[in-house]
Amino acid sequence: MTDPQTALLDALAPAPPSGQGPRLYVADTDLAEGASVALPAPQAHYLRSVMRRGPGDTVVLFNGRDGEWQAAIETLSKTGATVLCRACLRPQPEGEANGPWLLFAPLKRGPVDLLAEKATELGAARLQPVVTRFTTAARVNATRLRSLTIEAAEQCRRLSVPDMADPMPLARLGDGWPADRTLFVLAERGEAPPAAAAFAAHAGAPAALLVGPEGGFADSELDGLRHLPFVTFVRLGPRVLRAETAAIAGLTLWQALAGDWR
Numbered sequence: 001m002t003d004p005q006t007a008l009l010d011a012l013a014p015a016p017p018s019g020q021g022p023r024l025y026v027a028d029t030d031l032a033e034g035a036s037v038a039l040p041a042p043q044a045h046y047l048r049s050v051m052r053r054g055p056g057d058t059v060v061l062f063n064g065r066d067g068e069w070q071a072a073i074e075t076l077s078k079t080g081a082t083v084l085c086r087a088c089l090r091p092q093p094e095g096e097a098n099g100p101w102l103l104f105a106p107l108k109r110g111p112v113d114l115l116a117e118k119a120t121e122l123g124a125a126r127l128q129p130v131v132t133r134f135t136t137a138a139r140v141n142a143t144r145l146r147s148l149t150i151e152a153a154e155q156c157r158r159l160s161v162p163d164m165a166d167p168m169p170l171a172r173l174g175d176g177w178p179a180d181r182t183l184f185v186l187a188e189r190g191e192a193p194p195a196a197a198a199f200a201a202h203a204g205a206p207a208a209l210l211v212g213p214e215g216g217f218a219d220s221e222l223d224g225l226r227h228l229p230f231v232t233f234v235r236l237g238p239r240v241l242r243a244e245t246a247a248i249a250g251l252t253l254w255q256a257l258a259g260d261w262r
Contacts, residue, residue, distance in 0.1 A: 020070065020089070021058035022051045023154040025161060031066040035085040036074070044081040047073065059083055062153075064160040067092040095260050096160040098206065099125035101181070104247055105213035106137035106167065111244040116145045118244075120152035120162055122251040123260060126208075129167040134215035140167050170221055174228050181206035185225055186246050187233045188216050195234035195253055203258040209250045211243050 024046075029037050039047075047053045055073050061083070062068045068090040071083040102124045104115060119127060127149070129140045146164050153161045177183070182202055184195065186209060199207075210225075217225070225231050236249055255261040 020060050022047060022053065023060045023062065023068075023157070025150045025154055026061050026063050027161070029061075029063060031061055031063055031069045031085055033085055033087065037061060037071065037083050037085065039081040039083060041079050044076060044078065047081060048076055048078070060089065061085065062159050065092060068159055090159065092159055096123065096158060097125060099123040100251060100254050100259060101126040101128060101208035102247055102251065103128045103130050103173075103183070103208055103210040104243065105130055105132045105135045105211070106140045107214070107243055108137055109141075111242070112137065112140070112145065113148055115244045115247050116148045117152045118248045119251060120149045120158065121156045122248070123158075123255055124162050124251060125160075126163040126165060128165040128208075130170045130173065130210070131167055132170045132213050132221060133218040134213045136214060142166070170217075171224065173225075174230075177228075177230055178206065179230065181208055181230065183208045183210055183228070183231045184250070185210045185231055185233045186212070186236055186250050187222075188212065188240050190222070190233070192233040192235045195236050195250065196257060198232060198234045199254050199258045203262065205258075207254065207258065209247070209254065211247045211250065214243055 024039065024043055026037055026039070029035075031037070047059065053059070053073060053076070055076055057073050059071050059073060060068060061071050067088050069085045070087045070089050071085045074082045074084050100123070102119045104127070106112060106129050107115065116127060127145070142164055149162050149164065173183075182205065184198065184207060186195070226233070236246060236253070241249060
């Protein structure tokens with residue numbers, strides 16, 4: 001007879017897509033037919049205690065390089081698990097690696113967590129914190145943000161996880177910037193064309209979006225950005241948006257007009 005706690009856990013376990021199973025990101029493992037993949041204790045715990053899976057059950061694996069693979073659990077314990085790759089479900093797409101970059105001033109924990117999660121769901125290929133004069137957050141917890149992007153990628157069926165770059169000063173933005181990637185600065189004030197028109201004109205081209213801190217950019221920072229040859233200033237609308245809202249709105253607009261939603 002099933003005890004009440006087990007029954008409750010089974011009822012609350014998320015239902016996977018039909019014929020597949022829980023999705024797991026395995027960054028350091030190559031995936032191919034017949035490959036045996038070792039899973040660490042946290043993923044084993046997730047399969048065993050949260051998803052209520054056991055040997056013989058199906059899981060889905062991806063690593064950002066080899067596509068998406070259906071696999072079967074061979075062994076499962078508290079300390080780890082092994083799964084066997086059976087069949088490729090989807091090849092690795094090229095579009096995700098070429099997605100827009102998101103540059104943002106570090107925010108407080110709640111807003112920056114939301115930003116990282118939604119940027120992953122919206123197809124950002126790279127997350128780059130930039131330190132500005134009015135940046136309010138003291139530091140960026142890259143480990144936590146990396147975990148959030150992995151979880152978001154697992155849930156939204158992405159086959160890659162955004163690169164998480166180390167914070168850099170805004171003044172060094174031009175160091176090594178790729179010449180073919182336009183940086184759209186989401187301006188809060190001043191003259192700038194509508195983002196929709198600017199994005200549509202750059203459809204299919206490499207792009208990055210820069211969102212400032214809650215206090216906005218300093219005048220000297222704006223002047224410095226205007227002198228960079230790869231920068232274009234755009235406006236999202238008549239209202240001043242919170243930084244995390246601007247990031248989500250900007251990425252949504254880009255994907256709809258110039259990215260992989262077309």
